[in-house]
Amino acid sequence: MNSVTLTAVPGVPDIQPGDDLAAILGDALDRAGLWPADGDILCVAQKIVSKAEGCLIAYDGVTPSDQAVELARELGKDPRKVQVVLDETRRIVRKFRSPGAREGTIICEHRLGFVSANAAVDESNIGAEGAALILPRDPDASCRALALRLAQRFGASVGVVMTDTFGRPWRMGQVNVAIGLAGVPATIREQGNTDAWGRVLQVTEPALADEIAAASGLVVRKNARTPLVLLRGLDWTPAADSRATDIIRKQQEDMFR
Template identity: 60%
Template structure:
C-alpha cells in the first residue's frame, strides 16, 4: 500500500528582508523533530521568499499613471495598487466589477507568464498595513537555491516548490499552484504508457508540481503561519525542471 504523509512545519518566524531563509527553514525542520530524507519534497508559500527578497511595496511610494487611474475608476480600486499590478504585468487579459463587489478584478498575464488575478499582487500577510507583496523576481532561481542549500544541509535528495494561490477559469474557489520549482518534475509524461485496460495513453500528463502545490493547501491556512509543507512517500525522479515548464506556449493558447 502506498502511503503519503504531509507535515506542515511549525514555528517559522515572521520573515524580514535579507533573512537567511535556508537557515531559518532548516532550523524549523529540526526544531519540529524532523529531518529530510531522499525523496522528500518541500513546498512553500511564496510570501516568505518575497519578504526575504524585499518584494514588498509600500503604497506611499507609488505614483499611479494615467492608465492606472483609468482602471481604478472603472473598478473602484486603489489607483496605487493598480499601478503596481500594471508594473507586474505584460498585459491585462480582462477586467470586470460585479455590482455587488466592493472592488473589481484585473486578470493579468504576469511578467513571468502566469495568468492570475491582479498579477498575483496581494495585501494579505504582507506584514504591514498599506503594503503589497509581489511574487519573487525569479521564483525558479529562489527554489533552486533553497533546494540546493537544504539538500546539502541534510545530505538528502529533495525537491522544492514555491506556491501561490490562484483562481481557476470557469471554476469557483482557489487552489495553490507552483510558481517556482527545483529538482522535481513539473509534469509527468504518461504518453505511450497504458491504462488499466491496456489502452495506450496519448495526452495524459499530470501536472505533478501543481498537484503538490494544491495538496499543500490541505494542511496550511492563511492565519496558521505554517507556509512550508514536507511531503514524504512520493515516487519521483530527479530532473532539471522549473515552473516555467508549466506555462502553455502561445501557439497552443486557444483563448488569446
C-alpha cells in the first residue's frame, strides 16, 4: 500500500537576518532524530527564508509615491505598505474593498510571476512592528542552496519545496503553494499515458509541487512555529532544472484577462 508521512519538525528558533538557515534547520532535524534519507522532501516556510535573507522592510524607510497614496486612500491601507506592494508588483490585476472591511486588497502579479493578494507582502508572524516581509529575490536558488547544504550534512539526496499561503480564484480559504523548488518537479506530465480503463490522457498534468506544499499545511499551525516539514515515502523522480515558476499558466492561456 502506498503511503507518505508528514512530520512537522520542532525546535526551529526565531530566524534573524543573516542567520545560517541550513545549519539551523539541520540542527533541528538532528535534535528531533529526523535524519533525512534519499528521496525525502523538506517543505520550508517562505517566512524563515525571507527573514534569513534580510527581506524585512521597515516602513520608516519607505517613501510612498503618489500612486501609493491614492491607492491607500481608496483601500484604507497604510501608504507605506502599499508602496512596498507596488515595489514587488509587475501589474495590478484587481483592487477592491468589501463593504465594512477595514482594509481593501490589491491582487497583483508579483515580480516573479505569481498572482496573489498584496504581492505576498506579509505583516503577520514576522516578529516586528511597522514592517513587512517580502518574498526572497530568487526562491529557487534559495531552495537549491538549502538542498545542497543539507545533502552534504546528512549524506542524502533530498528535495526542497518553499511554501507560502495563497488564496485561489473562485474558492474560499487559503492553501500552501510552492514558490521555490530544488529537485522536485513542478508538475508531472501524464499526457499520452493511459488511465485505468486504457483511455489515453490528453490534458492530465498533476501539480506535484503544489500538492506537496498543500499537504505540508496539514501538520503546520500558524501559531506553532513549525516552519519545516519532512515528507517521506513519496515516489517521485528528481528534476534538476525544476522551477516553481514552471507552474504559472502562460498569459496567452488566461481566459479571464
